[in-house]
Amino acid sequence: TDNAGHGVSNEKAVIRKLWDADAVVAGLILPGEDQLIHVMGPHLSSSDSVIEPAAQTGGDVVDASPPGPAFYEAIDRLRRRYSMFYQAPPGKVGELHKVTVELTPSAKKRNPGAKVLARKGYILEKQPQ
Numbered sequence: 001t002d003n004a005g006h007g008v009s010n011e012k013a014v015i016r017k018l019w020d021a022d023a024v025v026a027g028l029i030l031p032g033e034d035q036l037i038h039v040m041g042p043h044l045s046s047s048d049s050v051i052e053p054a055a056q057t058g059g060d061v062v063d064a065s066p067p068g069p070a071f072y073e074a075i076d077r078l079r080r081r082y083s084m085f086y087q088a089p090p091g092k093v094g095e096l097h098k099v100t101v102e103l104t105p106s107a108k109k110r111n112p113g114a115k116v117l118a119r120k121g122y123i124l125e126k127q128p129q
Contacts (some may be wrong), residue, residue, distance in 0.1 A: 011052055015053050015056045015057070016096070016123070018057050019056075019122050019123050020123045024057045024059045025050060025053045025057045025059040026054065026059045026060055026074060026077075026078060027050040027051070027054050027059065027060070027061035027062065028061075028062050028064045028067075028070060028071060028074050029050070029062070029063050029064055030067055031067075055117075055120070056119065056120045056121070058119035058120075060074070060077050060117055062074040062077070084118075088122075088124065091124045092124065094124065095123070095124045096121055096122075096123060097121055097123075097124060098120065099118065099119060099121055099122065101116055101118035103116060
């Protein structure tokens with residue numbers, strides 16, 4: 001993408017749809033509008049960018065300048081990801097739940113350059129059992 005939206009939905013609506021779909025956005029921003037890549041799914045309005053939806057879904061965005069090495073960096077970041085699961089708290093179906101994931105103080109000290117990429121919320125699909 002050129003990091004400029006070309007659709008009709010605002011950022012908040014797109015993020016909610018992405019949470020509802022349990023999707024993670026991984027972006028590769030290409031330089032120049034002539035190299036725009038169109039994707040399927042909810043589209044951002046022209047005033048929004050891919051950066052916040054990526055952050056809210058636990059994804060990552062790489063500035064592809066130059067594109068070749070940046071593509072390999074994006075793939076490397078995807079390969080180093082892992083998943084963490086937990087029991088969802090009770091709530092109403094369709095309800096939005098906010099999530100915060102952080103390193104412990106000792107882990108931050110051991111890994112000063114570490115960056116936690118985690119989704120910021122989710123939509124409760126069914127009642128937890």
